Amino acid sequence: MTVGLNAIILVSGLLFAIGMLGVLLRKNTLVIYMSLELMLNAVNLALVAFSRYNGTMDGNLFVFFIITVAAAEVAVGLAIIVALYRKRQSVMVDNLNAMSR
Amino acid sequence: MLDVLFYIFAAITLISALLMVLSPNAVNGAICMIVSFVGTAAIFVLLEAYFLAVIQILVYAGAVMVLFLFIIMLLDVDNEDNTYLKDKMTLVASIVGFSLLVVLIVSAFAGANHLPETALLPVDANPSGEGVGMPFTTSAKSFGYSLFTKYMLPFQVTGFLLLAAMIGVIVVSKKHQEVEK
Numbered sequence: 001m002t003v004g005l006n007a008i009i010l011v012s013g014l015l016f017a018i019g020m021l022g023v024l025l026r027k028n029t030l031v032i033y034m035s036l037e038l039m040l041n042a043v044n045l046a047l048v049a050f051s052r053y054n055g056t057m058d059g060n061l062f063v064f065f066i067i068t069v070a071a072a073e074v075a076v077g078l079a080i081i082v083a084l085y086r087k088r089q090s091v092m093v094d095n096l097n098a099m100s101r
Numbered sequence: 102m103l104d105v106l107f108y109i110f111a112a113i114t115l116i117s118a119l120l121m122v123l124s125p126n127a128v129n130g131a132i133c134m135i136v137s138f139v140g141t142a143a144i145f146v147l148l149e150a151y152f153l154a155v156i157q158i159l160v161y162a163g164a165v166m167v168l169f170l171f172i173i174m175l176l177d178v179d180n181e182d183n184t185y186l187k188d189k190m191t192l193v194a195s196i197v198g199f200s201l202l203v204v205l206i207v208s209a210f211a212g213a214n215h216l217p218e219t220a221l222l223p224v225d226a227n228p229s230g231e232g233v234g235m236p237f238t239t240s241a242k243s244f245g246y247s248l249f250t251k252y253m254l255p256f257q258v259t260g261f262l263l264l265a266a267m268i269g270v271i272v273v274s275k276k277h278q279e280v281e282k
Contacts, residue, residue, distance in 0.1 A: 003221075004221075007210075010210040016206075048153060052150065056235060067153075067160050082176070092178070
């Protein structure tokens with residue numbers, strides 16, 4: 001493959017920007033959470049590219065740990081969202097504004 | 102040939118990510134997200150990180166997204182008032198912020214005066230692992246070797262984190278009953 005490092009980092013940065021757009025734009029907490037996962041995934045892509053172009057294994061190991069932590073984080077976060085839904089009967093962020101009133 | 106594959110998979114990843122952000126239905130969004138993760142896994146394969154590509158498909162596209170789909174269908178929160186975006190002010194602000202970020206990224210990595218870049222090393226360019234860190238290999242064996250030598254402490258801490266997450270999920274999702282004393 002003759003694609004340079006910049007092209008891969010560009011894809012990674014654009015994925016991160018799309019994830020940020022989702023976090024800012026959407027009302028549904030579940031979709032916001034999926035966008036956060038997308039941002040994490042963009043960072044994974046950047047780390048793998050750096051690791052490959054640097055010729056060391058450490059970036060790949062970081063990605064391994066990030067995937068593990070992300071799986072744990074998703075389990076806890078979705079449990080929190082379910083608990084929130086049981087309490088408030090809604091997961092839309094503009095209905096969850098008790099602290100701004 | 103591989104370059105063309107990279108551009109195809111990068112386009113698939115980006116377009117399905119954008120579809121996930123913009124699709125009104127959360128279930129469709131989750132399916133687009135799975136496509137995006139598979140595209141990322143394909144880019145991992147092109148970067149010769151085969152083990153991570155498999156892990157990405159198993160954990161992200163498999164376990165995590167199935168959990169997401171399960172919760173989305175369990176809660177069944179279809180947009181009752183037919184708006185899935187926030188109000189106009191937030192809409193404009195987030196689109197302007199997104200455009201600025203995209204301009205920044207594109208000018209830093211693809212413009213006329215982009216950042217300097219290094220060429221792709223062949224995998225066996227550094228067989229003895231001279232210099233810093235472990236040499237890049239494609240075998241899963243090097244993952245095991247690194248995990249049990251250099252990254253022993255993070256490995257143990259991650260195992261403990263998984264235990265903590267499991268206990269946390271059980272505590273959070275348990276029904277609260279009044280404690281009587």
